[in-house]
Amino acid sequence: RTMARLRRAFSMRRSLAAYRALSRKERIFFSGAIILIVIGIIGGIITLYLRMTYPAPAYGGTITEGVVGKPFAIHPFIPDSSPADGILEQLIFSSLLKPDGKGGLIADLVEEYEVLEGGKVYVISLKPDLKWHDGYPVTAEDILFTIQLIKNPEANHPLYNLFRDIDAKVLTPRSVTLTLPRAFSFLPQYLTFKIIPKHIWGTVPIQNFPFSEYSLKPIGSGPYVFKKIVSTKDGNPLEYLLGASPSYYLPGPYLQSFSIRFFSSIDEAMNALRKKEIDSVADVAANTTSHDAPGNFETITPVIPQSFGVFFNLEVAPLNDKVMRQAIRAALPVESFFATNPLDTTTRIDSPIWFIAPSPYPFNTEQSETLLASLGWKDTDNDGIKDKKLQKKDKIATPLELSLTVLDTPDMQTLGSRIQEEFKKVGIRIILKNVDINEFHSRLRSNSFQLLVVGELPTSGYYPDLYPFFHSTQKPPQGMNFSSYTDKQIDKTLVSLRGSMDPETRDLRYQEIAEAIRDDVPAIFLYRPVWTWLIQKSIKVPAVQFLNSGDERLSRVNEWYIFTKRIWK
Template identity: 40%
Template structure:
């Protein structure tokens, strides 16, 4: 019903009642019999309810619910912040989370595995994918109300390229020519097409006018790292410390001159706790509205709480695998590698370590599901027997004479290193048991992070339990992990795997714009990897985030990093209101 027709109806009803004299109504009431009075009152009540219902229905039909401003959102964290500065990378997830709220990029993750405009109002690919041109929105300002221009983008990239900051993308940006065509337009020229380039334009911009007078070698010491100035939906308001000078709370407030939609929530409070148990207790007591990175064995208890909490479970493309050094003598035979792969019970790892919050794999995450290397220790034993490994002394460990001159057999021993962390320790324990069951003795070594990374960089291991995460959205760029050129020191080809077909496939994926073509290439990659077994792929853990139901947000189905869950925080809201339709 149109509003105009409702207005006419209202006038007619008012005119009718204006002709009804009270004295006549009273006289009529007096002559009615009791049953007639009941019928009259019932009809009158029904009429009133009908009028109210029509009014409500007309209001709801002719109005739309939209987000309203107001409210406070609180997130619990355990890790203390260090440097809230996008060009300082230290692996601190808390820094990255705060940067996602305070700073902006040309593009940002859309929560579906792709990207969407952020600072850029338009983004265009030219010259067959070797040139990208981004145009900034109008009237973008920093939190200190200074204008944001193309010069800020160039300055940020220059800082990422600075040797003093050792940014992981320094080499990437050194290979790209960046030009400011105007204060609002930036051109990026690549040496060759790279379909994943838009994913790299989600980097956060820092203000040139704030940082240009700070020597690069003093960036880490600047107070601006704890009281940052950005251009994102939320700006820094207050830093609260506890009695030990540890960070107790970061308070952010909505930026009124934000260029995009929203933000709607007035205040975001990031609260810090000494450990996971304290943060989970705060969630139960409603001191915070959300908490992420929940330990696998605690998730079930959170799910069963009586509070109305949603468990967000976006896909995070992390692969946990047992990588095999292809240059180690014992691992050069593909039958031996297959024997190891068949011996590992992925499903038991999913159940026992991750409490079912993981997906078993037999290829890198996002490439294939578990279809071929199903737990089959009998097949493992067949392969080992074929290779001459037998338990001649019945001690449970296989052995064989390594040469015709050998007088005594050599036992089947292999070494495995892993990062000293609870999850990895538990997975390693499963692997040791599974391999022992087929007669392989595993020498297990837990390493601290620095030594672990050093062993990866130098490829100093036989077996290594490690995780890899792609950072290019729902289509993985697997070139850095599997191209033969990435075997050198600091390269990410952990297994030192060489295959010309794989080199061609991972190179072609970087140039392919057609999704169907990409899927064909990924299938070919998965089939070749399964055949050669440079690693036993184990699981993709399920990342979990508990959040109150009253926080409304766009669907978050895919993130590359935990901080990306805040990429669209400007669209979050707690309250709603109605507006009349046009």
């Protein structure tokens, strides 16, 4: 060993002596060559490593999202009072299937499902070892319990009409069967409702749901677990703190904590965004300059197929006359109206089917006046408002006066005032009724309106299930056929769409529905809002192109990440 060491030392001395014997230029050249060789070896190793591995999400990091409004109850069976409720429900609760952000579906709690007997029977199997956040197992009994609640009229669940005729039974602790009276092609799209735990809610009367502690500190089975409420001294919530669920059944969640901070206005939330106090905010009005996003934020604008329009109550005179409705439609200059309206960040529509290109309604005040005159409405007293003796025995003519109900939000009030101005130009007096959200819903359910501005939002994915909105059996209070529209042929087409989504006939059926609605005028469809979401570019999220609602962007929140690691192929 000693001799070997001596030989190496002698060799090194000879090499050093040889190096010193080189000229300055030769030393530079030699050193450069050695450096290039070393760089080449390192580069080769790095290239090989990159070829043999791929980047993957890594655990770690946090996110704080700003939300306008405060939560009232984080419970899938209590109507959302603000976006905060729905966002927290998406983070904490799970569903059988969930939206993929592109108009389709992916599995959530479901491992697989079979469709039998020509589409009338669904056998749904759950993933193994599912757990609630308190450690209790998620079983088929929880699924059955949730469906039974949907079918309970006291719950006023929006899916009541759909599920009331579906027979749900437990097959095994991990599977249920759903038996339908007839084939229903849209059913998978409706299996995105949130599941709630039977062991917590099974003994609580529905009317007491809002008063339970679990409505503010919920137990779910989703990717995030409730940790803490940060409140002011007087008890007003400022922020919800959530942590990644250790028992989550899908990959992730990679972000280890998720905070929801509450603001009183979008301007306040945007100021916090610019100060880097929050990482994300949604439902931003893109037309307001104060909402310009900082450069380190990504702007995402998915399609949300919500159709806003002026809906007629077809069960009250004079709106039960199609000619009257056509006259009113001709009086509204929708194209120029939206060019100067605060709601100009919208997409124009003339039907509730979002993917059908609009054919603008013909704005023609002369036609409107002619149609009104054909019905006997004329301005006999020169006060600017048309009138008519409704019966021969009447001594005094009745003015053409209609009420328009809108929500008492600034945008809706502005929209209502503009409609009021336009209709006055053709002699129609509009009594504007600005009402709060509770009164608005009450009027919808009781059909207590003449004209009403509302947004319809199908929740069935890319291809809308319009049955709840236009079938004659779906009138309020249980249904959402707000106009009380009735057409036997359209009823048949809506039923046919539900039975089969054959691509060869599907688009023709949608076109038929759009043309019938355009001709019968149960509503004047106006616009689809442009919905904007801002999020830090450092936070990577799956593609979000199509949503049924804003909080659906969180359906794949378990896949969000900040950090990456490399995995061997």
